[in-house]
Amino acid sequence: MFERIAELAIRRSRLVLIVTVVAVALMGVLGAGAFAKLQAGGFDDPSSESSRARDLVDEKFGGETNLVLLVRSSDGRVDAPDAERTGRALVSDLKKESDLDNVVSFWDTGSPDLRSKDGREAMVLARVKGHDAEQQENAKGVIDDYKGSYKGALTVKAGGSAGVSYEMGPQTGEDLVLAESIAVPLVLLLLLVVFGTVVSALLPLVIALVAIVGVFAQLSLIGSVTDVSIFAINLTTALGLGLGVDYALLMISRFREQLAAGATVEDAVRRTMSTAGRTVAFSAATVAAALAALMVFPQYFLRSFGYSGVGVVVIAALATLFVMPALLNVLGHRVNKGRMPWAKPERSGSGSSGWGRLARTVMRRPALTALPVLAVLVAAASPLLGITFGTADERVLSESAESRQVATSLRENFNGNDAAALHVVIDKAVDKEQLTAYATRLSSLDGVARVESSAGVHADGKPRATGPGNPALGRPGAQQLNVVSALTPKSDEAKALVDDVREATPPSGTDPLVGGADAELVDSNSSIGAQLPLAAGLIIVTTFVLLFLFTGSVVQPLRALVLNIISLGATIGVMTWIFQDGNLSGLLGFTAQPMETSMTVLMFCVAFGLSMDYEVFVTSRIKELHELGADNESAVADGLGHTGRIVSAAAVLLAVSFFAFGVAEISFMKLFGLGSGLAILIDALAVRGVLVPAAMRLLGRSAWYAPGPLRAFHNRFGLSESAPAPAPAPESVRDAPHEKDSAGV
Known part of the structure; x- marks a missing residue:
């Protein structure tokens, strides 16, 4: 072919x-037209309990709150006459917006929970209509119209999931432009150095x-x-x-x-x-x-x-x-x-003598040279012992982002965070007595600030004296309860509360669904964890089969898999030390938080695939020389001599394109870029330069072993890397001057 x-x-x-x-x-x-069709979400499992709860809220109650407008009085308290009059006008204008539903505020409910502790800020909660891309466009129109100063008396900031998406979408484009403006010139410059x-x-x-x-x-x-x-x-x-x-x-x-x-x-x-x-x-x-x-x-x-x-x-x-x-x-x-000007026109020999000498040095003392490298990689992987996982929220944006400032204010200045409430949905009629008993049980759980329902507001296991129930939370055939806590969203305590709410005894004959941001985190981690064995199995099996068809050996695929897992463990360990533990956060400009589950899985798959990229680069030349009759050590040394600088140059160039995302404002893209770039360099330099020749020397002739039946299968169906090669050139020809590029490739 x-x-x-x-x-x-x-x-x-x-x-x-x-x-x-x-x-x-x-x-x-x-x-x-691709950008207009792509969306900023997608972190949730659509079949999970939290997703089904969200769908039920959409169907029965008009949807979950996804827009939080934090309104601050320019002069004094939000319940002062002038501020209240302007606030009511703001709410009236919002209720006229065709793209909004379920607008609720401090001024039209009088709920003290929607006013900050110091009285200078108030919340307006709403739901932006639409699905995904349509919802994002609708949110943009509303936020653009209302954020900033409102009639000189109030200042409005947008938060909630709609506010985060509003800022995250444009920021993605800006990060992309900045990263490419850095990567492309650097790659071109490095290509000039490599090729000359x-x-x-x-x-x-x-x-x-x-x-x-x-x-x-x-x-x-x-x-x-x-x-x-x-x-x-x-x-x-x-x-x-x-x-x-x-x-x-x-x-x-x-x-x-x-x-x-x-x-x-x-x-x-x-x-x-x-x-x-x-x-x-x-x-x-x-x-x-x-x-x-x-x-x-x-x-x-x-x-x-x-x-x-x-x-x-x-x-x-x-x-x-x-x-x-x-x-x-x-x-x-x-x-x-x-x-x-710096490129030399000629060189002697056909391979990179530096990489060839390194390979021969390693193979003379394989254990002595490989063990220190392995020790460093294992030490780098040690932070994995304390790794925790989370999902993306407003903290992936910079501290200057309005949606993040809104979330911080809700946590610190209000009695519970309504935007992070758990939504308990019952798809059946429930009488007031049973609903009250259920709300009472939920309000007594550790970490719960209050439970809002159509039967009333409950706190600390008893009805609250002030404030009636919210009739909007009750329907003839369904009920919704909002469990509001003062816990830090996405924390271990918040995740434990999700389990506690799900385990609480429900009204007789009902099967409540629990949703909300923290429930989505729990379900997302569970969903990804359930699919990981299948994903890992597919990667391992397909990689093993392809490398076997390529090399005819069952040992080579196993060696490649083991070395790749070691290097990837070190990479993710370093990223955990940085992005979860907060080391270098000041230098890199991010907020430490649990490792983003989806991005960690993505980084592993991308880095694994690219490590196999270099595995094939190196093994192809080693196999080619081995098939020409070279002994194992000579094939490895000469193979690395031919490909070492190609692999190292390619790794540096590829790493640059990923490292460029280290300047991104969105922290999980920073994590992905830096992690992928580091994985590439570790694999190309430490693994290909030291661990591969050490492993090949220790394995000896067994490196090319395959059982008889598999050997026969490969002889018949295997994919030979190269076409029949000409006989080795005489020494005088091999040592003749060859035209050179500046990296010796």
């Missing part, structure tokens, strides 16, 4: 490039452009038929840029190596496709397999990354396999045009 692709590229180069330009233009037009010529440095950006534009078009199409998270855009750009560079780097390096050895342009294209082209295909398959596991999770936030991740890998690989050989055939020796 790869030989046929090479012939197509050679005979129809310009046609391939013309078709590519037309396809990119069409995909660009289609992908331009302008033309070859620009070629990887062509592949990255095709991949990114292609996935934007894909997300636009998928977003038209199902929910897709807007954060998938971030993975698309980082991974598209990184993989475009990775795959193109491997292809261009092999092409230039063939030209330097005296091959014609056509033969160099053929040999590049039969070796590096196959490696790219196998590498893409392993990365896509890891990212495809994200699709087993019910949260569309994670599934969206599966869509975009698999899409960008496949499109980047296809562009590399079809567009790159056509470009190389058209350019020929001009691929080395525009040589930079």
Whole structure:
């Protein structure tokens, strides 16, 4: 197959490039509408109890409160005559808004719970109508109209989930633009350093452009038929840029190596496709397999990354396999045009002597060199012993974000946080006596400030003397109780309260559903935890099968899996030490909180896939040399000599595209970018440079072992990495000067 692709590229180069330009233009037009179809939510399991409770509230009670307007008097208390008059006017205007429902405020209820302890602030609660994208657009219109000064007497700030989405959506776009404005120039500069010529440095950006534009078009199409998270855009750009560079780097390096050895342009294209082209295909398959596991999770936030991740890998690989050989055939020796002043035109030898020497040094004393590296990685993983998990809330935004300021004020200045209340929904008629008894039991639970229901307000296990019940919480065939606490949202105590409320004895013959932000956290963690074994199993099985088909060994896949898990454990441990424990929070500008569950799973899958990317890069050359008759140690040393600098250069370039998200304002994108970049560097340097040669030396000939039946299966059905290779060149040829790029690739 790869030989046929090479012939197509050679005979129809310009046609391939013309078709590519037309396809990119069409995909660009289609992908331009992607942003309007993507959404900021998706962290919840739609089949969970909390999601079903939310649906029931929507159906029976007009929906949960999702917009909190924090209103502050410009001069004095909110119950002063002027402030009260202006406040009532504000509420009247809000009730006229067609996009709002269930508007409730301090001024029209007189509830002291909707007024701050110092009397200077009051809450207006409302529900923004619509679903997902429509709701976000409606919230934007309302917030834009009312935030800031209202008639000179009141100051309005927007919070709640609608307020968070209002700020998070634009912030995502700003973070993306800033990250790419940093990553692209740095990557281009590093490409010039790696390749040493302008033309070859620009070629990887062509592949990255095709991949990114292609996935934007894909997300636009998928977003038209199902929910897709807007954060998938971030993975698309980082991974598209990184993989475009990775795959193109491997292809261009092999092409230039063939030209330097005296091959014609056509033969160099053929040999590049039969070796590096196959490696790219196998590498893409392993990365896509890891990212495809994200699709087993019910949260569309994670599934969206599966869509975009698999899409960008496949499109980047296809562009590399079809567009790159056509470009190389058209350019020929001009691929080395525009040589930079620091690039040396020639070098002796065909591999990187530094990486080859490192491999031989490690293999002389494998245990002695590997144990210190393992000790450091294990120590880095130790914070995992105290890891806790949470979901995204307003704290992922900067302290200057209005929605975060509103949440802070609700926690600190009000008697309980209405915006974080648990919503207990009963889908049956309940008489007042049973409802009162149930509300009394709930109000006596530890951490509960009050329970609001149609039967009254209860606190500390008894009815509160002031304040009637809220008739809006009762329907002929349903009842809703709001359990308001003063606990810190998403804390261990808040999660324990969810369990306590769910375990409380309900009215006879009823089966209440418990929802709210803290219930969603509990259910999300439970849902992801339930699917993790399946996702991990899929990753392990597909990786094992692909590497077995690639190498013909059952030991190589096991070695790769063990080393990858060690490096990923170290990465997530370091991220826990930083983002959960708060180390470097001042420098990086974030608020420490539990590790975001979905983002941690995403980071693991992405980093695992990319680590297998480099596994295939290195193993492909080692296997190629091993099949040519080299002994195990020589194959490892020479294989790393050929690929070491390619892998390290590719890792640095890919890490830069992820590290750029370290400047993001949204903290979990900062976590994802820094964690993925660190995982890439650990894998490429510590694992490929030290642990792989040490493991290969300790395994010896058994590194290529497979039971007889599996060996026969591989001989018949296995996927050979390279086409039949020519016999090894004489020593004089191998040692002849070769044209060099500045990184020795």
